[in-house]
Amino acid sequence: MQDLLAEAAGELFSRHCPPALVRRLRGGGADDGLWAKVEEAGFLDALRPEAEGGAGLTPAEFLPVLLAAGRFSVPLPIGETAVARALLGAATPPGPVLIAMPVEAPLQARIPAQRPAEWAILPGDLSLLPLADAQETGAAAPFERRLEWPEASIGQKVPEADWLLLGAWLESAAMAGALEKILESSIAHATVRQQFGRPVAGFQAVQQQLSVLTEEVFAARMAAQLGSLGGGDGPLGLDRARVAVAKTRIGLAAREAAGIAHAVHGAIGITEELELHLSTSRLLQGRALYGSADYWAGWLGRAFLAEAPVDFAGTLDFVRQKLAPQETA
Amino acid sequence: MIGALALGSIPAADEAFRGEIRDFLRARIPSIAPERRARSWMGFDAGFSRALAGRGWLGLTFPVEYGGAGRGPFARYVLVEELLAAGAPVAAHWIADRQSGPLILRFGSEAQRRFHIPKIVSGTSFFCIGMSEPNAGSDLASVTTRAVPEGKGWRLNGAKIWTTHAQHAQFMIALVRTSGSSADRQNGLSQVIVDLSLPGVTINPIRDLAGEAHFSEVVFEDVLLGEDALIGAEGAGWAQVNAELAFERSGPERIFSSAVLLDCWANYLRERGADAGTERLLGRLLAELATLRALSVAVTARLVAGDSPIVEAALVKDLGTSFEQAIPALLTEALGADPDAAPPPGLLRVLAYTAAMAPSYSLRGGTREILRGMIARGMGLR
Numbered sequence: 001m002q003d004l005l006a007e008a009a010g011e012l013f014s015r016h017c018p019p020a021l022v023r024r025l026r027g028g029g030a031d032d033g034l035w036a037k038v039e040e041a042g043f044l045d046a047l048r049p050e051a052e053g054g055a056g057l058t059p060a061e062f063l064p065v066l067l068a069a070g071r072f073s074v075p076l077p078i079g080e081t082a083v084a085r086a087l088l089g090a091a092t093p094p095g096p097v098l099i100a101m102p103v104e105a106p107l108q109a110r111i112p113a114q115r116p117a118e119w120a121i122l123p124g125d126l127s128l129l130p131l132a133d134a135q136e137t138g139a140a141a142p143f144e145r146r147l148e149w150p151e152a153s154i155g156q157k158v159p160e161a162d163w164l165l166l167g168a169w170l171e172s173a174a175m176a177g178a179l180e181k182i183l184e185s186s187i188a189h190a191t192v193r194q195q196f197g198r199p200v201a202g203f204q205a206v207q208q209q210l211s212v213l214t215e216e217v218f219a220a221r222m223a224a225q226l227g228s229l230g231g232g233d234g235p236l237g238l239d240r241a242r243v244a245v246a247k248t249r250i251g252l253a254a255r256e257a258a259g260i261a262h263a264v265h266g267a268i269g270i271t272e273e274l275e276l277h278l279s280t281s282r283l284l285q286g287r288a289l290y291g292s293a294d295y296w297a298g299w300l301g302r303a304f305l306a307e308a309p310v311d312f313a314g315t316l317d318f319v320r321q322k323l324a325p326q327e328t329a
Numbered sequence: 330m331i332g333a334l335a336l337g338s339i340p341a342a343d344e345a346f347r348g349e350i351r352d353f354l355r356a357r358i359p360s361i362a363p364e365r366r367a368r369s370w371m372g373f374d375a376g377f378s379r380a381l382a383g384r385g386w387l388g389l390t391f392p393v394e395y396g397g398a399g400r401g402p403f404a405r406y407v408l409v410e411e412l413l414a415a416g417a418p419v420a421a422h423w424i425a426d427r428q429s430g431p432l433i434l435r436f437g438s439e440a441q442r443r444f445h446i447p448k449i450v451s452g453t454s455f456f457c458i459g460m461s462e463p464n465a466g467s468d469l470a471s472v473t474t475r476a477v478p479e480g481k482g483w484r485l486n487g488a489k490i491w492t493t494h495a496q497h498a499q500f501m502i503a504l505v506r507t508s509g510s511s512a513d514r515q516n517g518l519s520q521v522i523v524d525l526s527l528p529g530v531t532i533n534p535i536r537d538l539a540g541e542a543h544f545s546e547v548v549f550e551d552v553l554l555g556e557d558a559l560i561g562a563e564g565a566g567w568a569q570v571n572a573e574l575a576f577e578r579s580g581p582e583r584i585f586s587s588a589v590l591l592d593c594w595a596n597y598l599r600e601r602g603a604d605a606g607t608e609r610l611l612g613r614l615l616a617e618l619a620t621l622r623a624l625s626v627a628v629t630a631r632l633v634a635g636d637s638p639i640v641e642a643a644l645v646k647d648l649g650t651s652f653e654q655a656i657p658a659l660l661t662e663a664l665g666a667d668p669d670a671a672p673p674p675g676l677l678r679v680l681a682y683t684a685a686m687a688p689s690y691s692l693r694g695g696t697r698e699i700l701r702g703m704i705a706r707g708m709g710l711r
Binding site for chain 2: 208229294300313326
């Protein structure tokens, strides 16, 4: 089932979200019918219960779609919209939805940049607001847009939920997908690019770096799987501690892996023309949004100190009991 | 190219075993000083190993007909994880239990199994591994220790080095040349079981940088071995050694070498409190540990399913040893961050030992560079 979903999502994005469209969408251009294709595939209702006409998937079952979207650097907020529909139900308007990060002032928020959408969920105000009504506040910041809305925009309420956790979960899953992509590109490039009369993949110094990249990508994929596990008391059954593991570990992997991928690609990797930066910029944005690795690691450290008893194997017990797949006793 | 690892979990029946082990450890661990426990699987205590044998926990996965417990890899995973996380002194039986025993069961003759396995299971035979030589480290195929046929047996000459706890072991399984020369590389190598009490065997302990002698040089001068010394097929030593190293790389051994330090530090933070930077460091290490353990469980699940995930095991080992080495490196900085705070001497002793020995984590059982070469091969780069 998960393999089928991974295959379907991968095929859809490889056919309908080529790098040229990624660039155009990030620049605010038309989507060439991509959103309609995603809607038709059922991905946007995948997390809604079957009784409401959704597919009733769990976050873990939905993960392949998020990984595939990350792999193809799909700028549309597929995961965010699926989450919004799951939590808001039939009241969700059509069109792409973003999860905003609150700021101190009411009706102001930060949203991810270069991610075309029609709606934003403002966790601070518990409102769903149209992006068409929003005005930019102050100077532009990288990775994000800072917006404010007029009072008149207040309409539909959204339920109170740990929206930061949802944003972090989706971001970490997309990053794990982007990491798989840069591993593939780096290996492909190293195998083809010749220097000193042979492919650069033939040099041990390059091989050793690509092995580290492989390790980080495997670790990130595993962390994404842990972060998507159910059984927690967060929205969709997600667990805050496991999402903290995912966002932290994948953030660390992204830092290491993006550096290696660029080193292996050499100067061509710095060009606008090559697609590598579509993935590495996505990783950079993902690290920065919805709490960086520093935020989530700090939260996890506090959770451990607050909950775990003093014992000779306390860290193993915490990992087993709080962060691992449920081991039914 | 290797594919992603699926999430695995420990079966309930094996997980249920954990409580019994923890009770056993709770009665023994608190009386062992943390800086002793920091030796992890280098801590030698024959009495402790025999106590484990008394519970039937040596040779847990060995067949019942040879005295084993006949349990699966996940039962052993739980046992090993518990022992290592606690810093139990397991070195005496460690090599026999995890490498030599499985090797004898897989490649040994029926007579070798009947002779050795019950002694391993009862904690009366301890084994060491004779692979490295003064001039053969990562380049293992260049070993020059030679066993020449003599009568029905063999005459052994040469030397092995860095042999962990050889001075306490009854037997060594050594990789030796039985035909050809060094130019033949992997061909002509065989594995022999050497009774270390035989005439001509000299064991010279080597002091390590922590002031102990956990490893030795073992010299063979005209040691006469019987015909039953050969294990497996003559000339098949290289393939057998690689199978043996695959056992070595796939367990939780490569996650918990600095676990005693991590737990001592975590307990200290609970007494003293932690600032924001320290909380982040703790959380980061927990996130890494959780991910590594999930990877390690996933590799074990693949082994249980009958696969041989050799590249994946190398990948987890390299990630694991990097994590184990990062712990003392990062905690050295963290514990010295406040010049007005004096951390407890006991904790600093654990730190000092772990930091000093940590470089060995990415040497033993195959260096980091060799493992990364294996991963590169697995990814189609060589």
